Amino acid sequence: MKYRKIPDEAVRRLPFYLRGLLTVWEQGRKSMSSRDLAGLLGFSHWQVRKDFSYFGSFGTPGKGYDTEKLIRQIRTILKLNVVRKAALVGVGNLGLAVLKYPGFRAYGFQIAAAFDNDRRKIGRKIGDITVEDVSRLRTLKKRGIDFGIITVPCEAAQRTFDALARAGVKGVLSFSPCQRTGLERAKVITIDIAMDLVRLPYYTPANRQKPKSGDQ
């Protein structure tokens, strides 16, 4: 493997490979070819191999990939080999949905704390998490929480973002289109439900381009 700039798109696909591998690994499958993995996820087999090749050589020619080993390797690349902790801010419907989402653990991610500024919500228990006052966000660093999830209404987004920035988080997943950063030290990924919904009609028959089903 030679050094080369790693495409952002390849990084974006790694969690999908991880998901596919975890699924077949749970079914007891010991090894897997790039074809199998591609088929499972709807990618092409050369795409799979190319993506891995950016990070190293993980497979055995003629045989394929060792499921468990590849899982470990992708975990290492994504820095998920130690459990990562995230704090969620905004315990509304969306916040609750994320808190109760069962899927993070398998990836080595743990939502370790939840915050709100509503007196009625503070103290409430969701699973084994107790909702805290947002003022306690400053304790994140010392609790080993490096990531934030923003599920607050629009008005509160910027101030939440600033608070997370001050708390020293390294990355933020935001469901709000209403923050305009201000902090360049953390990676911010924004999910904007409205923006995605709203472009569906464009792909309606008359002028649709390629309705490739497995789009992001």
Next chain:
Amino acid sequence: MKYRKIPDEAVRRLPFYLRGLLTVWEQGRKSMSSRDLAGLLGFSHWQVRKDFSYFGSFGTPGKGYDTEKLIRQIRTILKLNVVRKAALVGVGNLGLAVLKYPGFRAYGFQIAAAFDNDRRKIGRKIGDITVEDVSRLRTLKKRGIDFGIITVPCEAAQRTFDALARAGVKGVLSFSPCQRTGLERAKVITIDIAMDLVRLPYYTPANRQKPKSGDQ
């Protein structure tokens, strides 16, 4: 303007332009240059102009764009010039969050119905929508509902997707990574919260590439 294949990425940005324009329009601003719009959204001004150029020539050299006219034009491109109706399936926390999300209306989108298979939820009113049994999904077409939103748990995703397909929807926004299509006639956009959260650690200082804040 000459014909050229329209980049999917350009289409993906159109709703953002629309959002920016709606904001300044509400503030009473009559016109706007590509520089202003770019600054507002964190894009580059040539990107803005290039994106519009795929669809036509909407501006006035030396002056800029007429806010209201451009809003109408983007709406037309995105086929949002008539109100589009969507049905939501799965009235859990996530479903409720989407149902109560106030932002769709401004884009010409309306969530017009909600479905669940839980007896206790059927009949419940959320805003002016009454939750219906999933068996009634078949009525979508005749009610003029062309889009579906899937907010059901993983196990139910594929069957929900199939039901929406049978109901003849043209597009689906899915929050579930667990459906494997089967219908090629509808555009499917999938939002996978876990996949996005899980790649945050990768961008942590040691090997981060470019922590451009305004990433998707």
Next chain:
DNA sequence: TAATGTGAAGCCTTTCACAGCA
């Protein structure tokens, strides 16, 4: 003069073809 619209260059990503290894 000030801003648009666009060909062309440059860069990034995907696809392909195949050498090489187990």
Next chain:
DNA sequence: TGCTGTGAAAGGCTTCACATTA
């Protein structure tokens, strides 16, 4: 033989420079 890993070709998107227009 079967599958990996990768250079090279092809394709797609962004950036740039500038001719053009009000």
